Amino acid sequence: MSNFELLSEQGLRLDGRRPHELRCIKCKLGVFEQPDGSAYLEQGNTKVLAAVYGPHQAQSNKLDLNEVVINCQYSMATFSTAERKNRPRGDRKSQEITLYLRQALRAAIKTELYPRSQIDVYVEVLQADGANYAVALNAATLALVDAGICLKEYVVACTASLSKNNIPLTDVSHVEEMSGGPTLTVASLPTSNKIAFMEMSQRFHLDNLPAVMEQALNGCREIQAIMEKEVRKHLMQMGSAGDWSNIAK
Amino acid sequence: MTTNVNIRLAIDRVNMGLLAQNQTRAPRLYTPGEVVTGQFGFMKGHGTYVEGEDIKASVAGVMEQVNKLISIKPLKSRYVGEIGDVVVARITEVQQRRWKVDTNSRLDSVLLLSSVNLPGGELRRRGVEDEQMMRKYLQEGDLISAEVQNIFDEGTLSLYTRSLKYGKLSQGVLVKVFPSLVKRRKTHFHNLTCGASIILGNNGFIWISPTVNNEADGGDGGYAQNLNEVIPRADREVIARLRNCILALAHCKMMLYDTSILYAYEESMKYEVHELLQQEAIFDVAFLTQHRLRLQEE
DSSP, rough: OOOOOOTTSSSSSSSOOOOOOOOOEEEOOOOSSSSEEEEEETTTTEEEEEEEEEEEEETTOOOSSOEEEEEEEEEEOTTSSSSOOOOOTTTTTHHHHHHHHHHHHHHOOOOOTTTTTEEEEEEEEEEEOHHHHHHHHHHHHHHHHHTTBBBSOOOOEEEEEEEEEEEESOOOOHHHHHTOOEEEEEEEEETTTEEEEEEEESOOOGGGHHHHHHHHHHHHHHHHHHHHHHHHHHHHHHHHHHTTTOOOO | OOOOOOOGGGGGGGGGGGGOOOTTTTTOEEOOOEEEEEEEOOETTTTTETTEEEEEOOEEEEEEETEEEEEEEESSBBEEEEEEEEEHHHHHHHHTTTEEOOOOOOSSSEEEEGSSOTOOOOOOOOOHHHHTTTHHHTTOOOOOEEEEEEOOSSOOOEEEEEEOSEEEEEEEEEEEEOOBBBBBSOOOOOTTTTTEEEEEOOOOOOOOEEEEOHHHGGGGGTTTOOOSSSSOOHHHHHHHHHHHHHHHHHHHOOSSSHHHHHHHHHHHHGOOOOGGGSSHHHHHHHHHHHHHHHHHHH
16 A cells, blocks of 8 residues: 555645645636637646537437437646656547546436537646546536536536545545555535446555545535536626626516 | 737736626526426426426526426527527538538538529529539538528427528628527617628627628529629728627627627727727727616616
C-alpha cells in the first residue's frame, strides 16, 4: 500500500485540507457562443473546459432509431501536466476516459427522447491536478444542462482515497494520487442515490469499501449543491437581461 | 492596410452580469431532478418526467402550465419547431423530390419539391423534368427563408416556400444566435427604417439584406439571385452595423425583435462599426437599449 503517509498527525492532508474537505470549486456556464452548451469547471488546480453540440442529426452510419447516440471526446492539453507532452487524440488513457464518460452520461441523459440524433461532448483538460475524470464529468454535466438537454438529474463524480490508518479522504489531488494511496472514483446520480460508474486504481481491504464509497458519495452531494447554485445563478442572469419577456405570463 | 488589434487580460473583461441586476420579475426556476409537483392531478409535458409519485424537471428552466399540463422550458436549447414559424435555413443535400435543410433543429428538415413555387410562378404538376432540374433551383449551400408546414412524428420539420415572401435569399449577411433569443411576433419580416431588411428566423438564424423593392420582386417567385448587382458602400455599412448590434444584444442575452434591434442601432451611432466588436461598446449599447425598452414598457 502507500509508502507515504497521506494524513499528518494533526489530521491534515498534504495540501492542508481535512479528510472530508473538497478542493475549492469554481464553475461557469455558457463560456462559448458557438456550441449549444458549454462550461468551465475548476476543482483545485484541475481545470476543464467542456462543450456540447446537439442534439443534431446523427451520421447515417451511427444512426439509432430508438435512442440518441452520445459521442464523447476527452483530451488533455499539451501544457496540462508538469511535463510538456504532445498527446495525440487517440492515446490509451484518453480513450479509456472517453468510454467511461460516455457510460456515465448515458445514465443521466434521457436517451429515448432523441431518436435518430447525436450529442457530441468535447472535454478538454487545461490543467491536470488529480481527479481528471471526475472533474471532466462534472464539467460535461454542466455543459449538458446549459445546452438544455433532458437529464434525469445531475450526474456528478467524486474521488476518495484511504489513508494508512484507514481514514477515508475526499477529492484526491495529484500529489495524493502519486504518493501511492488507492483512489476510488464514483460517478453517481445523487438525488436517487444511484451509481453510474465506479473505478478503483488499487486494491484495499473490502472492509474499508463502504466507508470510502460513502465519503465519495458525500463529496458528490456537495459538488452537486455547488453546481446547482451556479446553474441557478446562470439562469437568473440569462433571463433577467431580457427581462424574462420570452416567458409566457 | 493596418488594423488595430485589441488584446486584453481576462481580468479586464467587462462584467455583463450588470445587465441582469433587476431580478424582480424572476419566476421560479427549476433544475434537472427537482420535484415540480406531485403527480396526482397533473400531466407531464416537455422537459419533465415521472418518477414514483412526483413530476420532476429534466431541464434547467421555467415552468409553463396550461390547465393540467406542466412543462419546463429551458432558457436555451436547440430550435423546437412549431407550425407556422418563419425560419431561415440552409440547403445541405439535394435528394429525390426533396431537399434536406439545416434549420438548427434536432433533426434535418425537409423541403419537398411539391412545396415550393417553381420559377415562373405557374401552378402545375411536377414532372420528371422538374426533378432533374432541382439543383438548378436550389443547390447545396443556398440559403432560403421558409415556413414550417408540418412536424412529422419523430420531430422532423417539413417546410414550404409557396408564398412570394419566402424563397431563395440573395445578397446579405447571416447571423446565428440562440433560438430562444428571437421573440415570437406576428411578423418576422421587417424593413427597418435605417435602410435594411431583416428576417428574424424563429430558429435563431437572422438574415440581413439591403432593402428590397417588393413590387419588383414579385414576378420570379423569389428564385432570382442577383449576385452581380453592386450594393453601395453606405448600405453595406448599415448591414454591418446591424450585424454587430444584433451580436451585441445576443451576447448580452437580450431579446431580439424589431424594436430592440432598432434601438440598439440608434444607440450604436456614436461608435464606428468596427468599434462595436469591443466589449465596452457591446455593454454600452446593450445597457442603453435595455434602458429604453424598459422606459417604453412603463
